[in-house]
Amino acid sequence: MALDPLFQWLYATAAGEVIRENESLFPWLEAIHVLAITLVVGSIAIVDLRLIGVSSLDRTVTRLTKDVLPLTWIAFAVALLTGVLMFISNAVNYAHNFYFQIKILLLVLAGINMLFFHFVVGRDVDSWGVSAQTTPLRARVAGGTSLLLWVGVVAFGRWIGFTLQPHLVGG
Amino acid sequence: MRTQALDNFCAWIERTPLSQAIQVTSWSVPAVQTVHILAIAAVMASVLMLNLRLLGVMGRDRPIAEVSARFRPVIWWTLPILLLSGAILIVGEPVRSLENWVFQLKMTLLITVIILTLAYQVPLKKDRNYWDTTGTRRGAIKLIAIVSLALWVGIVCAGRWIAYV
Numbered sequence: 001m002a003l004d005p006l007f008q009w010l011y012a013t014a015a016g017e018v019i020r021e022n023e024s025l026f027p028w029l030e031a032i033h034v035l036a037i038t039l040v041v042g043s044i045a046i047v048d049l050r051l052i053g054v055s056s057l058d059r060t061v062t063r064l065t066k067d068v069l070p071l072t073w074i075a076f077a078v079a080l081l082t083g084v085l086m087f088i089s090n091a092v093n094y095a096h097n098f099y100f101q102i103k104i105l106l107l108v109l110a111g112i113n114m115l116f117f118h119f120v121v122g123r124d125v126d127s128w129g130v131s132a133q134t135t136p137l138r139a140r141v142a143g144g145t146s147l148l149l150w151v152g153v154v155a156f157g158r159w160i161g162f163t164l165q166p167h168l169v170g171g
Numbered sequence: 172m173r174t175q176a177l178d179n180f181c182a183w184i185e186r187t188p189l190s191q192a193i194q195v196t197s198w199s200v201p202a203v204q205t206v207h208i209l210a211i212a213a214v215m216a217s218v219l220m221l222n223l224r225l226l227g228v229m230g231r232d233r234p235i236a237e238v239s240a241r242f243r244p245v246i247w248w249t250l251p252i253l254l255l256s257g258a259i260l261i262v263g264e265p266v267r268s269l270e271n272w273v274f275q276l277k278m279t280l281l282i283t284v285i286i287l288t289l290a291y292q293v294p295l296k297k298d299r300n301y302w303d304t305t306g307t308r309r310g311a312i313k314l315i316a317i318v319s320l321a322l323w324v325g326i327v328c329a330g331r332w333i334a335y336v
Binding site for chain 2: 024027028030031032034035037038039040041042043045046055056067068071151154155158159161162
């Protein structure tokens with residue numbers, strides 16, 4: 001892989017070594033990573049289910065996202081930080097792991113879906129109002145796509161733990 | 172906690188056809204863990220939204236009873252999925268969980284948080300303003316929210332630590 005020198009360098013950093021060598025650091029990082037991901041995925045699902053027209057129908061999409069998305073971003077920052085720290089402890093093996101690669105791809109697609117919603121699908125979101133009928137079809141598609149992508153992120157993420165060349169990996 | 176009876180019970184589970192099937196099907200454990208984590212995501216997001224309202228941090232434009240009505244069903248309906256997927260994981264590897272002190276801690280925390288949740292939900296169901304009527308109750312519900320959040324965080328962390336103990 002072209003970026004292998006970078007991954008080898010990350011692996012050799014002091015942070016990478018500390019996480020590798022310390023017996024309880026990696027499990028704690030993973031526990032916090034899982035905690036953050038449950039909040040990311042769960043909070044995004046609250047918005048997606050509103051877009052699809054399943055729940056929270058007594059609130060406008062705008063009102064709901066104002067409440068929920070700040071939590072999503074805080075949790076995402078925590079998931080990203082813990083994820084990066086776990087990555088550098090075993091960077092080359094993660095980068096070469098098929099399930100890790102697909103997980104990152106799905107994350108990128110979820111990000112593109114979100115940007116597409118922000119700039120195209122949801123441009124007139126403020127006019128959607130309350131009740132299920134008011135979200136247009138394109139918003140339902142965006143919500144469903146987001147849900148599927150995040151389910152994939154969790155699934156492929158879990159598979160990494162069962163397929164990675166080990167340093168310190170829990171099943 | 173580890174007793175002879177528990178050893179025997181685990182050994183018996185390992186010989187059941189279901190346990191054998193899980194043991195030889197390599198994708199079954201990550202697949203069930205994925206379902207388990209997705210269900211936890213539903214519970215955790217709901218618990219966070221509800222408890223932040225109890226704390227008065229979020230959604231103060233709606234009464235506690237309304238926020239509770241939105242998220243309470245998610246918590247109660249997802250618990251059976253968690254228990255079922257968790258039970259499958261236990262059947263596949265009974266010693267890994269049942270004889271693991273972190274798993275035992277996780278179950279203790281879970282029972283505690285279920286009792287705590289019932290303790291504030293039951294009065295709320297009878298009287299939708301119950302936790303708003305006196306200063307003492309307004310303080311108590313905030314304390315309950317903090318303890319509840321801490322318990323759920325502990326449950327998730329313990330869940331991942333089972334793999335390492």
